Amino acid sequence: MANLNYHILSELETMQYIKKIPGLFSETAQLICKEMGDGNLNLVFRITEQDSSEKSVIIKQALPYARVVGESWPLTLDRARIESEALMMQNGICPGSVPKVYHHDKELALTVMEDLSTHIIMRKGLIARNRYPYFAKHIGAFLARTLFLTSDLALDPECKKQKVMQFINPEMCRITEDLVFTDPYYDAKTNQFNPLIKAVVEEIWGHDRLKLEITKLKEGFLTRTQALIHGDFHTGSIMVTEKDTKVIDPEFAFYGPMGFDIGAVIANLLLNYCSHEGHTLIQKERIEYQDYLLNTVEKIWTIFEEEFRTLWKEKARDSYVSLLGYEDDYLLRLLQDSLGYAGCEMMRRVVGLAHVPDLESINDPKLRAKGERLALVIGQQLVLERETAGKISDLTSLIRKVRNREADQD
């Protein structure tokens, strides 16, 4: 259905618009407005009151197209509704974990929300080798609460099916289906990768069992309505201060497999891990930071599991509470799924269209190839061996083993 009232707002219109939203700024306030998005998918305005640097909000407006796949192509504005509704649901389930939504305008595909100018993008923090002592705790709890409490484990099944319908998100899912699960595994036009790793990429394209396992993981992404997942949970969708963590940008949210979110955050920590193979660093510094990253991965899962088990005790529907063995079985399958999806994410960020700044910021292609090659080896192992994992330390041991083996070969 055409949305005739939609138009792209100018900075001036934005300032007029915001004054009409009750409770934010007075009619006479002197506002400053700055567009700060990258312009590919959305406009992002920051609006500040001139005499009060404390008072500011973000207006995010979806554009009716996406240039993310290299050419102009129309993209549903409905993602702005999905994003605002997901943010509100996540805030209800895990208060303070996401920016507050002040207002959503369906026709303009626009959301007014909390400004997080005191926070930085987690990925930037990791590239700068910062440490965030509360990050694992916040993210582990966020994952446990948002996944458990939107699943059939906690919700009445009729209510859950209404939410499945509310968050059906076909166009955004297709981007993931293509860019994560399909294109990187053959010589697709959308792919772009460092010419120095061509041999490894071609090995992947010829690896039948790997492609079979990827397709089974894709099948799960296409067909499993396990929980309301964020859908794009990389370290660029997380904003941090030393003490606070906020999850942003859930425009890919839909009912999918829990392990896709857990896997995404693990994979992006591991991509950062791999990048330090290529950055010029003294060895001690590299080792310490890589250890910090692996410890963070372990801690995220450990806290996730603890919180998930607490929720199971306190909030699971009756028929699941007393059932012997289901909780352990569920968590084991979830760990294995998460490793599989982590493997997919690692490979596609090296071979596919969308790369990560962690690796891209290594200027020398030879040094970058070291990190990229390690990411591809780890990614493959995770997909192929996921069903042998029984606990999170199986993952971190595997990473250490693979890293040392690869380093010996250099």
Added chain:
Amino acid sequence: MANLNYHILSELETMQYIKKIPGLFSETAQLICKEMGDGNLNLVFRITEQDSSEKSVIIKQALPYARVVGESWPLTLDRARIESEALMMQNGICPGSVPKVYHHDKELALTVMEDLSTHIIMRKGLIARNRYPYFAKHIGAFLARTLFLTSDLALDPECKKQKVMQFINPEMCRITEDLVFTDPYYDAKTNQFNPLIKAVVEEIWGHDRLKLEITKLKEGFLTRTQALIHGDFHTGSIMVTEKDTKVIDPEFAFYGPMGFDIGAVIANLLLNYCSHEGHTLIQKERIEYQDYLLNTVEKIWTIFEEEFRTLWKEKARDSYVSLLGYEDDYLLRLLQDSLGYAGCEMMRRVVGLAHVPDLESINDPKLRAKGERLALVIGQQLVLERETAGKISDLTSLIRKVRNREADQD
């Protein structure tokens, strides 16, 4: 949303109504109308023209309540829309396999469709020990076509997600969730069973691994949008003549696991198999008919698999066609799922609320218990051992083995 124009039609109104549908009867036709439903869920009118016994139609109107769980409770009229839309989709995919829909009236929750008065309910035919030489062929092909062609294997993923939304069916799914996967596995009020099998039922209630496996199958029913399934595919939802087979009543249709439909038809053939342990029959007759049933089960799967593989070759989306091993892996998992769901269906039809006439028609409770006990043993084995099956003859061998062991114990 309240539907203010809905009211329950009388026979007289029905005859006035049908004359307004173009292409069926003339304004002056002398019609005969007979209500022939069981009145629990729906009204079913047959309307015939007085001078032409050839010319007849069925009008099915949903009632706004269901007495199936023992008390009056409101039930969505939306199931009439689901049923008519599923019938039309199935007829498009597998022409002639379902009654033709002539007209659907959303407000009255009413569908005008082809009269199948020359057909009988398959279950009645099986109780009378009839044989239907085309049944396995028709049902195997129906399953393959309806399941494959509504899945992500064949459909564009965006189009498939629209259909998932179109067929979300929370209230009807809840009936299945409760009556098939939950209530039979504890001492629920809805259960009813032959007092003579109480010991076996209590063994089931205390069997932790069995209950774990049932819950995993229930999880699949709750969370897997694999294909548009019929959702209630027992032998009472199939009408036959010697040469023709029609699938009726898809009011439980939704996007769920393929194996649930395949399992339901297999289970209902096996429940009939078990019933012959209790019916008074000369041995040769029993053995021959039971063999016929097992051969039918094998043939359904074999034809299903053949047709599914042909569709894979001809209609699968590009990325699946060339992928080594996925087709075999998919079909193996599907066979195992089907056996698991068959096991659930067999047990719930003996322990739960809704029993099958195949067994219920055995008047002597002791003789009936023989068949019921066999059904429970087979049902448990199917759930517990499903992942050891590699081919359909593993199922039929298991049935023969279990049957002979149980008979020896008598």
